[in-house]
Amino acid sequence: xxxxxxxxxxxxxxxxxxxxxxxxxxxxxxxxxxxxxxxxxxxxxxxxxxxxxxxxxxxxxxxxxxxxxxxxxxxxxxxxxxxxxxxxxxxxxxxxxxxxxxxxxxxxxxxxxxxxxxxxxxxxxxxxxxxxxxxxxxxxxxxxxxxxxxxxxxxxxxxxxxxxxxxxxxxxxxxxxxxxxxxxxxxxxxxxxxxxxxxxxxxxxxxxxxxxxxxxxxxxxxxxxxxxxxxxxxxxxxxxxxxxxxxxxxxxxxxxxxxxxxxxxxxxxxxxxxxxxxxxxxxxxxxxxxxxxxxxxxxxxxxxxxxxxxxxxxxxxxxxxxxxxxxxxxxxxxxxxxxxxxxxxxxxxxxxxxxxxxxxxxxxxxxxxxxxxxxxxxxxxxxxxxxxxxxxxxxxxxxxxxxxxxxxxxxxxxxxxxxxxxxxxxxxxxxxxxxxxxxxxxxxxxxxxxxxxxxxxxxxxxxxxxxxxxxxxxxx
Numbered sequence: 001x002x003x004x005x006x007x008x009x010x011x012x013x014x015x016x017x018x019x020x021x022x023x024x025x026x027x028x029x030x031x032x033x034x035x036x037x038x039x040x041x042x043x044x045x046x047x048x049x050x051x052x053x054x055x056x057x058x059x060x061x062x063x064x065x066x067x068x069x070x071x072x073x074x075x076x077x078x079x080x081x082x083x084x085x086x087x088x089x090x091x092x093x094x095x096x097x098x099x100x101x102x103x104x105x106x107x108x109x110x111x112x113x114x115x116x117x118x119x120x121x122x123x124x125x126x127x128x129x130x131x132x133x134x135x136x137x138x139x140x141x142x143x144x145x146x147x148x149x150x151x152x153x154x155x156x157x158x159x160x161x162x163x164x165x166x167x168x169x170x171x172x173x174x175x176x177x178x179x180x181x182x183x184x185x186x187x188x189x190x191x192x193x194x195x196x197x198x199x200x201x202x203x204x205x206x207x208x209x210x211x212x213x214x215x216x217x218x219x220x221x222x223x224x225x226x227x228x229x230x231x232x233x234x235x236x237x238x239x240x241x242x243x244x245x246x247x248x249x250x251x252x253x254x255x256x257x258x259x260x261x262x263x264x265x266x267x268x269x270x271x272x273x274x275x276x277x278x279x280x281x282x283x284x285x286x287x288x289x290x291x292x293x294x295x296x297x298x299x300x301x302x303x304x305x306x307x308x309x310x311x312x313x314x315x316x317x318x319x320x321x322x323x324x325x326x327x328x329x330x331x332x333x334x335x336x337x338x339x340x341x342x343x344x345x346x347x348x349x350x351x352x353x354x355x356x357x358x359x360x361x362x363x364x365x366x367x368x369x370x371x372x373x374x375x376x377x378x379x380x381x382x383x384x385x386x387x388x389x390x391x392x393x394x395x396x397x398x399x400x401x402x403x404x405x406x407x408x409x410x411x412x413x414x415x416x417x418x419x420x421x422x423x424x425x426x427x428x429x430x431x432x433x434x435x436x437x438x439x440x441x442x443x444x445x446x447x448x449x450x451x452x453x454x455x456x457x458x459x460x461x462x463x464x465x466x467x468x469x470x471x472x473x474x475x476x
Contacts, residue, residue, distance in 0.1 A: 003182075004175050011171050015164055023156040027149055034145045035123065038074050039116040042125045045078070046114075046138035051130045054082040054091035074148075077141040079122070081105070084134040104137045118142070181211040185218065197226045253292070256285035298437060311357040311444055315468055318352035318361070318395045322386040325365045325397070332369075333378045342387040343394045350387030352395060353468035360441050367434040368397045368461050376401030380458070392447075393467055398460035409451050409459075413439045438463075 001009070079101035082091040087105055094101055102120040113135075116125050124139035184201055191199040200222060201215045261282065298310070326338050342350050354361075372382055376399045385396040404412060411417050416432040438461075442449045447465035454460045 004172075004179055007175050008168065008172055011175075012164065012168050015167060016160070019156075019160040019163065023153065023160060026156065027153050030152060031145060031149045034074055034148060035142070038123050038140050038142065038145065039125075041075065042116060042123055042138050042140050043114060046125045046127045046136065049080050049138050050127050050136050074144050075140040076144045077101075079104075079137075079139045079141075081137040081139075082129070082134060083108075083137065090134060099141050099143060101139060101141075104139060108137065121146075178211075181215060185215070188218075188222075192222065197222075197229055253285035253289040257282050257289070292433075296433070298440075311360055313355045313357050313445075315353065315355055316358050316361075318354060318386050318393055318465070319349055321358075321362055321365045322349065322352075322384050322395060324362070325369050325384055328366065329369050329372065329382060329384075332373045336378055337381040339381070339383045341383055341385045343385045343389045343396065345383060345385070347387065349385075352386050352388060352393035352465075354393045354445070354465045355468055356445050356465065361445070364438050364441050364463065365395070365397075367438050371434055371461075372397060372399045372401070376458075388467065389464075391467055393465045394462060395465075396460055396462040398454045398458060400454060400456065400458040403453060403457055403459045404451065409453075412451055413449075435461075 077095060077099045079094040080092065081089055081101075081104055083105060084090045087108070089105055092101075101122065104119060104122075104124050104126075107117075107119045107124075108126055114125060114127055116123050118124075119139070121142050122139040123142055124137055126135050126137045128135050181201075188199050188201045200219050203212070203215065206212060207216075261278075322340060326340050329336060329338050340349055342348055372380075376382075380399055380401045382400070383396075383398045385394070385398065387394060413435050415436040417436075439449050442463055442465070445465055447463060449461060449463045452460045452462060
């Protein structure tokens with residue numbers, strides 16, 4: 001059965017059960033009330049009959065039946081039986097001939113004086129006679145009460161059927177309207193299964209209802225699934241680009257090595273100078289290939305969850321790396337103006353205490369300096385800032401070169417990314433992994449690196465690292 005049919009069936013069963021129980025309670029209470037009224041009237045009438053001579057009663061009942069029972073309501077037939085001291089019937093009379101009174105004397109052994117009891121559809125009371133000899137039994141038929149209760153029960157049954165029919169129809173419409181959001185969920189699931197991941201379930205009324213909460217949860221889940229699929233597609237696209245770039249980067253030195261070896265073989269008995277030139281070229285390409293593989297291996301190790309195992313941290317001051325970076329840059333470009341400052345251009349270099357792997361952080365600085373040397377003119381001014389800012393150790397390299405555009409700055413840390421988007425290489429060009437290694441190494445130290453525009457033109461790479469804790473500062 002469908003959920004709608006089950007809900008409607010459960011509702012109808014509960015409704016019928018409620019009506020049956022309520023009707024039973026009402027009819028039982030009504031009958032009890034009517035029987036109590038008959039009991040009061042029978043007791044009162046029995047007190048009168050106990051003082052009347054049986055001979056007079058016989059004449060009165062046969063002659064004036066209506067007058068005898070005119071003050072009694074709910075009683076269609078009344079019977080009076082006089083018993084002698086031995087329990088035998090002395091006199092009896094009955095008003096109305098519609099029913100035949102049972103033999104009350106056979107059931108009076110369990111009767112108490114003045115306490116009504118039911119005998120074969122009659123309500124009877126036995127009381128002693130005024131003379132003290134024998135007793136009198138007054139009984140009233142309950143047929144009128146049974147008729148009233150039967151009519152009430154019939155009315156209840158008809159009313160219950162009408163109510164169940166009307167409310168079942170109304171419940172069908174209400175349940176159908178209440179389950180409309182579930183149909184929307186079904187349609188949404190069908191659309192998503194067909195490939196429309198952007199489809200969402202429409203709002204389902206007030207936000208505090210169960211269906212509305214379910215709608216919000218499902219929409220949130222669908223958004224996460226959509227994001228996961230998008231991230232997966234983007235990751236696959238990045239992987240394809242990565243594989244293509246790696247293939248190209250590896251192919252270039254391998255082809256160089258292969259071509260040099262084939263050329264030497266074709267020459268046969270070449271001179272010592274040609275052999276030396278060939279071997280130097282093979283050595284250069286092999287070194288380039290080894291450096292590329294080493295960089296890829298380092299990035300792979302840094303991508304693992306336990307990237308911290310790559311590092312050998314110890315307390316250190318970044319001012320040492322900043323001073324060495326200045327000397328390295330001057331060695332590469334003797335005519336380049338290079339200044340050593342604090343994090344702000346107007347301040348002096350300040351201590352920058354961190355817990356880091358000096359060799360790996362030195363690699364970070366070397367890559368940043370090499371990036372300046374490769375992509376800025378030899379006379380472009382460079383500022384190397386070091387110190388503390390915002391509770392963190394900061395080291396920055398700011399140049400006054402051509403700078404980066406917005407899209408270039410967003411992708412500058414991607415692997416194999418080059419701003420010129422070409423695969424040509426100059427003597428000083430790299431594979432596009434330097435800044436990716438910078439970001440991974442800084443992240444492995446618990447820091448971050450950001451790229452900012454230099455005031456007046458150029459680009460600034462700023463490295464933020466956690467400040468050295470008090471327990472490690474004593475080791476310096």
